[in-house]
Amino acid sequence: MSNDKFRAIINNPNLEYYRKREQLFLAAEASVPEITVGEVARNYIDNGVICGLFEGNAPYRPRYVLPDYEKFFRQGSEYLQLEAPKDIFDAINALLIIYRYVPSITLYPVYLGQIDELLEPFAVSVDDGVLCSLLRMFVINVSRTMPNSFVHYNIGPCATRVGRIILELERELKQSEPNLSMKVDDATPEDYLLSAVATALETGKPYLVNHERELQEWDEFYGIASCYNSLPRGGGSYTLVRVNLRKAALLAESVEDFLEIRLPDVMKALFEIMDKRVDYIINQAHFFEGSFLNNEGLISRERFTAMCGAFGLYQCVEHLSGGLKLGVDADALIIAEKILARMRALIDSHRNPNCFENRFMFHAQSGIGDDVLETAGARIKVGSEPELFEHIKVAAKMQHYFNGGVSDIFVFDRTAKNNCAGVLRIIRAAFKLGLKLFAFNSDESDLVRVSGYLVKRSDLDKARNQQVTLSDTAGLGQQAVDGQNLLNRKVRKLNDGE
């Protein structure tokens, strides 16, 4: 049976060599017996209440790794035989080298660093023309050698030359990879933000991150990786296992039953699974012993956490309340908040000594292609979103429960491109209300935001027709877009005027 599975991958005419190799890795890992968990947890996995997100039966690396690239720049790397970079050429070359050695759940690094802070000190000695050429080379190189939309880099909150050029390049190149987040605080300059808004309306990135809110969860040394995952730099997340709240709700008789009996039971099983996965990575797979990133101090065990994901909150509330709709009914929001508060309290009360501050984080998991009946994270169902201001108010009330990353996506009418200041006004208001992450794009962008990642419309069509695409995420995107009706996300219609 398993031989057939390998052969099916090898003989698939629609897979390019690297994709076959990746799938063979995954198939090999899947052929190892799964980590044993108790009967309750096993049942929750089997009936889909708990979903392991295809991390594999025998995890041999953390899911998300955010190396301390600053330290790498200070000390170079003995393993990679690199001195500390002396100029911008050295610096970019060093990054492009180390990226090949950063493990993750995919074959590519999910975090490329706080690129503006990393490169700005070296940028002083070159003029704009050279800097722009180098950064263009950098982002094109990343896009073509790491063609996966979970590859993610960060800029902000301070304006830098590097950051400004990156925004202009992203606007011009319109690449789905790498993904980009920009941290924003009250001191972030207006013109820098307007450039970010213009870029996002063209390309769906950067996501804007409420830096002040993130600092309530982390020290300054945090990053946004992969698909809106907010994590400590110099570490990351061992694992992300998620709870299908819709399916969990089907096992409860009432809101009270769900909150007091079912949810604690599911979370207990989730913690057991996650504890075992963390233990396996550390003590069975001996990840850290074999890692030069660890041996050279670029990651450390104390900076790793693990993420409890949640999705399908919309349907969970709908089921438990007998049909109330999040975003429409005020009582639905009250139930949603009770659920999130309960989950957060349960997560905060669990201890895992191998994790950053001994605890797990709470993450609004933004969906995979298989989720047809469930809405991502704590979002309002696609197509049922209320008017924007109301949508933001509701999202802000829910986002703050998530200390390990959360997102809501807002689609603007194309005329917003002529009024970036107006869009910025809304973003600033959203942040004042406590929204942690504002993801947005315009309805005519060629890049489609699937859940947390971006895929080109043209690649979606190719994936539908089973053509080979460079983008590693196009296939995932096509399943999700078609299964979840994502192209019908509510567009914020604007007045055409007279």
Next chain:
Amino acid sequence: MGNRFLVNKILPMSFVDGPGCRTAVFLQGCNVHCLYCHNPETQRKCFNCGKCVACCRTGALRFENEQVHYLPDNCAGCDECIKRCPNYSSPKTRTLSPQQLFNEVATNALFIDGVTFSGGECSLQADSIIEFAKIVRSHSALSVLVDTNGVMTTAVLQKLARHADGFIADLKCFDSEVHQKLVGCANSVVLANIKLLAEYSKLVEVRTVIVPGFNDNIEEIERCAEFIDELPGTAQWKIIGFRNFGVRGEIANQHHLSAEQLEVFAEIARRKCRKPVVTV
């Protein structure tokens, strides 16, 4: 009895009615009758003929005591009533005091830069706008803009200009004869009012819709451009391509102006006008 607005529609979020994000309030009633009007249902006040009531399939309209009553909770938003109205009006208007309007707008104050009054012709309800602007000033940092066709007396204009933060004014056509055909009146008052607003430093934007067969010619664009160029201040000129959405009457089936054609006119405009020229 105090001032009351007759409101056709409130758009909580608009990016095309002045700088930033604004709440647009469309007031009912107009003093001109443009051939290309996109909101013809805002032109006149309802005279309770009741013809719309029969076409409502969801029970949102009732005719009682010789009056049309609107029940918004039942409305499916099909706008069939508006299409059937022989009077260029709407049964769905609301009457609000300036304070009530402010209370409604204030729930989203954090999200917006201000409020823009449009219509219809909003200057017909100038006293209500002035009272509203006073409330806004004492309770918030929001700005108040007036989007006008420019057809008002100097006295009304001066009164409004003292209280509104800025104006968006239509320059529908420079040639007075064509203006007459397109709008139904001459344009000398409009030109004078635009000049006055610019002198008061209250002019934010001038708008021109390019309508095929009326003002889609180089001479017309150049004359507008020269006029706007000479205005004091920094108001921008927004040139809008005609679209037939919502349009009734003789040019309802007129084809749209293409984006390429619009850009050609914008380029002509930019050659003569040093102020910012934008297109929509």
